[in-house]
Amino acid sequence: MKHYIGIAGTNSRHSTNRQLLQFIQRHYAPYATVELVEIDDLPLFYKTKDHSIPAAATALAEKIDAADGVIFATPEYDHAVPAVLSSALAWLSYHISPFAGKPVLITGASYGALGTSRAQAQLRLILESPELDARIMPSAEFMVGHSLQAFDDNGDLKDETLVRQLDGLMKDLQIFVDINTQLVHSLNAEAADWDEGTEE
Amino acid sequence: MKLVAIAGSIADDSYNRKLVTFIASKYADLADIEILSINDVPMFNQDDDQTQSAPIQYLTHKIEAADGVILATPEHNHTVAPALKNVIEWLSFNVHPFTNKPTLIVGASYFTQGSSRAQLALRQILEAPGVGALVMPSDEFLLADVRTAFDDHGNLSDERTVKFLGSVMAKFVRWVSVLASMQEKTHTEPWRQEDLDAGRPVDTTIDVPAGAEDWVEQGAAKTNAASGQDYVKLDRGLLTVDQLNWFLNTFPMEATFMDDNNQFIYYNHFLDHDDMLAPCYPSQVGNAAAMCHPQRAQDHVKQVIWMLRSGQTDRFAMPVPGNKVNAKWIMHYYQAMHDADGNYRGVNEWVLDTWPIVADYLKRTGQTLVQAPGAQADATTGASAHSKPEAPTTPDADTGASEAKAATPLVPPVASTPDASTGASETKAATPLVPPVAPSTPDADTGASES
Numbered sequence: 049m050k051h052y053i054g055i056a057g058t059n060s061r062h063s064t065n066r067q068l069l070q071f072i073q074r075h076y077a078p079y080a081t082v083e084l085v086e087i088d089d090l091p092l093f094y095k096t097k098d099h100s101i102p103a104a105a106t107a108l109a110e111k112i113d114a115a116d117g118v119i120f121a122t123p124e125y126d127h128a129v130p131a132v133l134s135s136a137l138a139w140l141s142y143h144i145s146p147f148a149g150k151p152v153l154i155t156g157a158s159y160g161a162l163g164t165s166r167a168q169a170q171l172r173l174i175l176e177s178p179e180l181d182a183r184i185m186p187s188a189e190f191m192v193g194h195s196l197q198a199f200d201d202n203g204d205l206k207d208e209t210l211v212r213q214l215d216g217l218m219k220d221l222q223i224f225v226d227i228n229t230q231l232v233h234s235l236n237a238e239a240a241d242w243d244e245g246t247e248e
Numbered sequence: 249m250k251l252v253a254i255a256g257s258i259a260d261d262s263y264n265r266k267l268v269t270f271i272a273s274k275y276a277d278l279a280d281i282e283i284l285s286i287n288d289v290p291m292f293n294q295d296d297d298q299t300q301s302a303p304i305q306y307l308t309h310k311i312e313a314a315d316g317v318i319l320a321t322p323e324h325n326h327t328v329a330p331a332l333k334n335v336i337e338w339l340s341f342n343v344h345p346f347t348n349k350p351t352l353i354v355g356a357s358y359f360t361q362g363s364s365r366a367q368l369a370l371r372q373i374l375e376a377p378g379v380g381a382l383v384m385p386s387d388e389f390l391l392a393d394v395r396t397a398f399d400d401h402g403n404l405s406d407e408r409t410v411k412f413l414g415s416v417m418a419k420f421v422r423w424v425s426v427l428a429s430m431q432e433k434t435h436t437e438p439w440r441q442e443d444l445d446a447g448r449p450v451d452t453t454i455d456v457p458a459g460a461e462d463w464v465e466q467g468a469a470k471t472n473a474a475s476g477q478d479y480v481k482l483d484r485g486l487l488t489v490d491q492l493n494w495f496l497n498t499f500p501m502e503a504t505f506m507d508d509n510n511q512f513i514y515y516n517h518f519l520d521h522d523d524m525l526a527p528c529y530p531s532q533v534g535n536a537a538a539m540c541h542p543q544r545a546q547d548h549v550k551q552v553i554w555m556l557r558s559g560q561t562d563r564f565a566m567p568v569p570g571n572k573v574n575a576k577w578i579m580h581y582y583q584a585m586h587d588a589d590g591n592y593r594g595v596n597e598w599v600l601d602t603w604p605i606v607a608d609y610l611k612r613t614g615q616t617l618v619q620a621p622g623a624q625a626d627a628t629t630g631a632s633a634h635s636k637p638e639a640p641t642t643p644d645a646d647t648g649a650s651e652a653k654a655a656t657p658l659v660p661p662v663a664s665t666p667d668a669s670t671g672a673s674e675t676k677a678a679t680p681l682v683p684p685v686a687p688s689t690p691d692a693d694t695g696a697s698e699s
Contacts, residue, residue, distance in 0.1 A: 059293045059295075088293075092258065092289075092334055093324070093330045094260075095259040125340075126373045127376040128327075128373045129327075131337055132291055132293070134325070134327060134333055135291070135334070138324045138325060138330050141325060166372070173326045177325040177327075180325055
């Protein structure tokens, strides 16, 4: 069974993005474990002179390192990802690289109709930067618009079409993780061959 | 000119802070540039509103008071530094100092990109509703390889870079001035001087508070007004006040008198409030114009009154929202009134459903209505022919009073109403009269005598 880390890009107590990840956690429990982590205990990013990072960032990095993949649910503030999320990602790429080669699925929920489309596009760019180097699942996007009305009293997504779409994405993610593992293995093997070659 | 500059970093050493420091000293002759610190701004959290905290209040006031803002952004992971995004989140939450603020983006980075991706992201963020900055278009100042860009005195060493930055700064300063003068103009458009609070009494103004419920009774006592059997000499005739009322109350339209002090002083009271096309209570007579119109409509009211007062037109006409083609066509007409010397003395507003008149005419003349294909006929009369309702906040700054007639019905159209009824400009649903193919009953030629 795959193990994922779920990151809601928010420090808000009530967040429909956290709600979305909680739904994913519960709904796909038979197929995967999703551990939800919080980013609210990380300070606003600044470059430390000794390249040190907060203990909370180290702990988070270790969890991500050990996981098969990461699922993001991002809000959208001012057409972009919230500062609290970009700040967390800055810490998680400051002389550490837990995201390098890590499979990632991006989702998001917003009160309005657009479901964080702009923030997701930006998050994709951020995660593709060399310092983060994540493996974002291609052509996968999941947007929950009107998120205040999207969940029932049990916290389940009401819209069947959305749930089916998510089912597909979660299956794809599982396959994507496997393919990525193979890719990493074969790249490592090739790199080893190449190293041997140069030594001759 | 007063500008503020923010380096998007809270690090101890920041090349972007170095860049804005250089800009502030090098271009001091162009503008007074103050560098604002964002070091103490807390992490944005919508559950914990710290808008009132000192660091955020400081930034809000400084930005509000400035003519323009310079933002220098580092690039972290292909995007804006979190510290800068964090500031913008606070300044687009419960305060909005960036709204309409001319803003210049610059940036520095360690390598070749010079913060190019961060600048693009920042532009997108600044243009989001809620932030609403006016980001200067087209010019980009990207400082690459920043670690070797400054000399020991903190000056940019490359002359061509300095020259280019100088041209960007000169352009920004010019741009700030142009925007400032535009905004100035917006606020000095002549129609804005219309006082809907009726605060400029005229020679006919009665000294009774405009909001008084018994304004008519108080005013009548004060002026010893004629009533009942008293005769009034008119142009041209002689009627008692009773006769005058019988007369005015039987015109098939609701008529209102708003005087040249924008005070509503009369309507022909023959219907109860609920039966009126433009509902009104007897106690409202005496109100200032502002009290009779919702806040959102007040700029439109001012524009129309100004149009009439300044003589751009003598009549403005518009259909109301909610009209139905070929069933109900309620029109509001605003007619300027003048004294014998041609001085503006107020607005005669009359409201009626014009459809029964058209329907009766069609019946009597044996004609029918046909939609003219692609016709742009004028559904309204008067000066509003080609007008387009404008949002009250966007009067045309360039054209001033002379184009005020291109503005606005008194009440903004309701968004959900069909095109045909939304306002003066919505003319395409107008249906010109055409004779039927077979001339059936040519009553029109022969009159009512059924020859």
